[in-house]
Amino acid sequence: MKLKTYLFPLTDEGSELLASLVPESASKVISARWPIMSENPVLPEVFKAGESTGGFWVSAEAVLSSAEQNETTHFEVVCRKVVSASDEDFETNRPIEERASLVDRGGEAPIRLAKGFSLTRIALKPNMVGAIGGWESEYVCGSAVASVFDPAVVSGLSFLPVNNPKTNTPHDGFHQIYSDSVLGPAIIDCSIERIQSDHPEEDGQLRHLGNLAYPAEALTDKADFLRTAEPWAGWFGWPSWVVSRKVVDMFRDNKLRGWVFRPVLLSESDTYSSYLEQWRHLNELVSTNSQSEFDGGR
Numbered sequence: 001m002k003l004k005t006y007l008f009p010l011t012d013e014g015s016e017l018l019a020s021l022v023p024e025s026a027s028k029v030i031s032a033r034w035p036i037m038s039e040n041p042v043l044p045e046v047f048k049a050g051e052s053t054g055g056f057w058v059s060a061e062a063v064l065s066s067a068e069q070n071e072t073t074h075f076e077v078v079c080r081k082v083v084s085a086s087d088e089d090f091e092t093n094r095p096i097e098e099r100a101s102l103v104d105r106g107g108e109a110p111i112r113l114a115k116g117f118s119l120t121r122i123a124l125k126p127n128m129v130g131a132i133g134g135w136e137s138e139y140v141c142g143s144a145v146a147s148v149f150d151p152a153v154v155s156g157l158s159f160l161p162v163n164n165p166k167t168n169t170p171h172d173g174f175h176q177i178y179s180d181s182v183l184g185p186a187i188i189d190c191s192i193e194r195i196q197s198d199h200p201e202e203d204g205q206l207r208h209l210g211n212l213a214y215p216a217e218a219l220t221d222k223a224d225f226l227r228t229a230e231p232w233a234g235w236f237g238w239p240s241w242v243v244s245r246k247v248v249d250m251f252r253d254n255k256l257r258g259w260v261f262r263p264v265l266l267s268e269s270d271t272y273s274s275y276l277e278q279w280r281h282l283n284e285l286v287s288t289n290s291q292s293e294f295d296g297g298r
Contacts, residue, residue: 190276
């Protein structure tokens, strides 16, 4: 397991600094974020030099080997498609979300499982999944996705209608993906930080910056579609989705689109031990260089 660090320079001088210290990364910049492997001996020098150029926003990605990927039993869903919601959709859906009770499943904060959404227009191909409106972790899918994930074949999943507010009837060929199967609490490790914010609703809340981790027994004999016990997907109570390898294989084999998958780590594994060691190193670099801070997360 390797940890790839991404640095977002906050000034032009920071970009020039990165180009001089890690020129091999220049051709691999993604969304202005410079990738540097955490094991690269130049990384501490980059952080230190960044103190005089305004610092960096820092994020990181675990890169697993093929063997480690093959040993992974569960994956966290990562959204790659958003279904736009109109202002009218937002006003219709907001009360629905607020009426969905917060549920305590043992995480540090409760979660919200909402259903009954409306969308005026759904711009999705039949083989696609998309996040509803972009602010929730709830999804709508096309008919081909629903056909692949027949509830008789996979567990923990149901398909719900998505209302068209113009006709007050369900959209034909589209469904909300829903699950109320919830995992136990995730492990709170050094890749999770506590938010310091001027916004009361998120100040002091946990933010998940890396990969979810659980003991192996916490994932044994669980449904194929699961929700986390923590609101990792948003301050309003939205949990993340965790799915089995069976779901990932079916998704890829049938060329479905709209999700990618981040491995869930097992606390007993050598992969997880390496992950923690590298995250501790990255945390130390961020904490000792005050101009840089973690970016993204919850």
